[in-house]
Amino acid sequence: MAAYPSIDTELLRTFVAIADYGGFTRAADAVNRTQSAVSMQMKRLEEDVLQRPVFERDGRQVRLTPEGQVLLGYARRILKLHGEVLNTLREPHMVGAVRIGTPDDYVMRFLPGILSRFAQSFPLIQVEVHCEPSYQLLQRHDLDLTIVTREPGKEIGQLLRQEHIVWAEAQGFSPHEQEPLPLAMFNTECFCRDWACNALDAMEREYRIAYTSPSLAAIMAVVSAGLAVTAQLQSLIPSDMRIIGEAEGLPRMPMASIVLVRNPHSQSQVTETLAEHIAEGFRI
Known part of the structure; x- marks a missing residue:
């Protein structure tokens, strides 16, 4: 040879x-x-x-x-x-698996960058991602790290980010002018949906829940087609939509908190390292 x-x-x-x-x-x-x-x-x-x-x-x-x-x-x-x-x-201890839970909202917006940077540094760690609404994730005890949305004053764990909930509709369409107002929202037990409905009730604006889905992608597809208005965290609104508000006759929405919850029974160097990457990713 x-x-x-x-x-x-x-x-x-x-x-x-x-x-x-x-x-x-x-x-x-x-x-x-x-x-x-x-x-x-x-x-x-x-x-x-x-x-x-x-x-x-x-x-x-x-x-x-x-x-x-x-x-x-x-x-x-x-x-x-x-x-x-x-x-x-x-670092042989940086081999293993970590389970994280997150609402569907944050998967496309934040997780790609976070998981890409994490994989570059620790390629042998297996990451399991479970997507469920916040209220369901908080009831689980088998996840190592959980990202959830909370109302101000009810934060638990580590605060990652705070931002306004905003109204949005597709560019070139005006579903906000319809009566009753058509909404595309997450399924029941979503506090963002509750806030939107309560705010519209308070200003006596008629509305109807026209479309529901547990998937943010499905909701945004409906809104992009000009069929409805939605209320979501501002960072989740894509560039092909426009943010609307009081000028269009819609109520001002409150802030929401995104938090990271650690499972005290499954802490390790692997989970803590991923937690650091998550915190950094939500600051971008």
């Missing part, structure tokens, strides 16, 4: 930095080396290890050769696996 030279991960790290930053100078700062040291590394990579150029040089500008493009894909994969190995062997 032919013996091939090995590729030092530090050479690959510097190579990727040059590709990402477009030059040796900024890459040198990124990898905390002098520019001459970076140049020597790339000379070694090209002449001693690969025996072919990976950069085309034009003054201070560098571009990847076709071979360099191929190497870049492999280099990113190798460095990713290298990091996973070190995380696993240096």
Whole structure:
């Protein structure tokens, strides 16, 4: 079997930095080396290890050769696996499973970024996501972490975020002008729905619950079609909808609190680390 030279991960790290930053100078700062040291590394990579150029040089500008493009894909994969190995062997306790519960509301808005960043750091941890309304999640005792919406003054656990509930409808439609007002809301036992109905009752505005669903995506699909108005947390309103309010004859809505509840019987370094990622993700 032919013996091939090995590729030092530090050479690959510097190579990727040059590709990402477009030059040796900024890459040198990124990898905390002098520019001459970076140049020597790339000379070694090209002449001693690969025996072919990976950069085309034009003054201070560098571009990847076709071979360099191929190497870049492999280099990113190798460095990713290298990091996973070190995380696993240096922190063996960061292997396991964690169960989190969240209302459907937050899955598309917050969880993708949170879980992506968590997986990059701890790729061997299995995450189970259970989507149910807040009142149902609070009755469960088998979840490690639970994200729920609470009324102001009734917060429990760690406060993640506070924001207004707002009215919204599709751009180019005016269902708020209909009598009675058509609403698209979550199913029963949703305090957001209760607030909306109570506020409309207080101002003696006629309304009807035209569409209900346990799924935020389904509610937003109805609203996007111009069929109804909804009331949701402001951060959940997509860009193709417009926020409406008192100018359209609708009552002002209160603030809501998003909180994180830890299960005291299932705390571990794994759950606490994910809790930190969740708290950071809801601040963005």
